Amino acid sequence: MLFIENIKFAFTALFNSKVRSLLTMLGVIIGVFSVSILMAIGDGLKKEFGQQIQELGSNIVVVTPGKIDIESGNFNPSASFGVSTLTESDAEKILEEVDLVEKNAPMTLLSATPKYDDHEILNLLPMSTSPTYFEIVENELAAGEYFTQQEFEEKQRVVVLGGGAAKKIIQNSEEGEQTDQEIAQELIGKKLTLLGEDFLITGVLKIREEALNFGSSDANDVIVTPRSVAKEITGEDVVYRILNKIKSAEEVENAKNRIREVVKANHKDVEDFSVLTQEDVLNVFNSFFSILTQAVLSIAAISLIVGGIGIMNIMLVSVTERTKEIGLRKAIGATNGNILVQFLTEASTLSIVGGIIGILCAIGGGILIQKFANIPTIVSWKSFIIAFGISVATGIIFGIMPASKAARKHPIEALRYE
């Protein structure tokens, strides 16, 4: 009965000065809101990226330029975007010397803007590779064919479009609703201008739901040309990625080490590249998220300290205002402990109500962000429990000082207080 009555007293006090209570809770509301919403975004992104990385396949090993320190998760991003030191011969050596590698494909991004029907199409990912690329990524066709080894060797001007790229091309030139399939059918046999030459569209890939994202474009936005053709036109021999398919998923770690040895030998013993498995990519990605989590936690800590100080302040005022009440309660038999618990309950009620408002705002905000900013959010029970725990803790920690001040009051002096 005492506990329930304490909660009732707390709510009476809270509602008796609504504006004051709301202003006091604001710190906790903002703190809990920002933690919950950032956690929701973090979890959403983590899930989405996680699925995309899974999609890469557990038996794929990627060689990329630049040295990535996977253990610490720190790497110089420019290393992977800067001048590549990988070459076609690395890919050949891997295939020759590492038995565990079933097939591989060198990939090079082309810095060119494709044109269709005289319109420039932005945000696509033109790249050149070998026909084995299609066997490694296993992206099904919506229409047409992959380019063949023969076309590759004859340096024919052909391209295979990603499903997303096909959509962007059609949206740019025509109005009207079309299914992905219809778009694919329509584009087969049409011409696309790339690197100043006309290419025949021979295949269109199906859209993959979980495609690796590169900012404004994702893996569905690829435009795949034969490496032999691109090399002939641009005269460049650099390679940005080497995709290797390993014979069995269990051998991935061994294959990774062998590939590293082979490429290192081919690079005169300089390790200016990295060999990554799906797991490594996940690790890099997870360590990025742990940095994000730390940032969220420090925001949380700061805003909750601010919120807590607000609560402490208002509770000190409340204890002074209600000195007479404290004296009276003691006179009729309340122990110091009763008074302490009463004021702690009141402080916790303030912070819990604030926390609940903050969570509700975060749920609403999460839905809005998902809808309008298209950023995935997941508001989980975990974040509820964390936010709730944090607000209870804030109330109790910052309520202790005012509450013990109340509990220590001398009954007669408190009753005399005007």
Next chain:
Amino acid sequence: MSEILKLKNVSKTYRLTKQNNVEALKNINININKGEFVAIMGPSGSGKSSLLHVIGLLDKPESGEIVIDDHNIADLNSKEMARIRLKTIGFVFQTFNLLPRLSAFKNVLLPAIYGRQPRGTAKERAKQLLEQVGLGERMKHKPNELSGGEKQRVAIARALTNNPTLILADEPTGNLDSHSGKEIMKIFKQLQKEGRTIIVVTHDAEIAKEAERIICLKDGKIVRS
């Protein structure tokens, strides 16, 4: 007849500064039996309130011995003293000291909450007590919706919530007109008939007449008992 209260050589000094001390009570000796109705009289500043606070365990004496209901106060910690205030003593103040935000009913219920009485019985008793002091119709009223006499009756009902044997009242009629004052004294007489011990501080001789015994204080000393 058994004693409910015994004071032996009780002194109380308020220490304001090192030099400036107020000796409010000087070697007070009092014995009060169960069921007595005692009035404490004396001029303002004579130490009546100080005496009542010490008896009511709201304040600690400087020296001397106090025994209430067979408990020697010197042996009790603050929690045990709170328990005696809760169960054995009912306090009535000159300024009522009702909690302004709570209804008359809730004010009367308050001591039951600390007494951990079952909810149902506590509510039933609070209702019954308010009816007993003639406020059956005013239970939902907040203190600021009640007259002075009504407030004091609520305060008396509150003092009775945990069925104490000892009622301490510090000038309970001091803020009331003489009619309301008489009503309050009638209630105290009634409570005495129920077997409770009543100690009332007053400087109104009319009121004191109702008591069986008058203790007169002057400058912190008993001058007549």
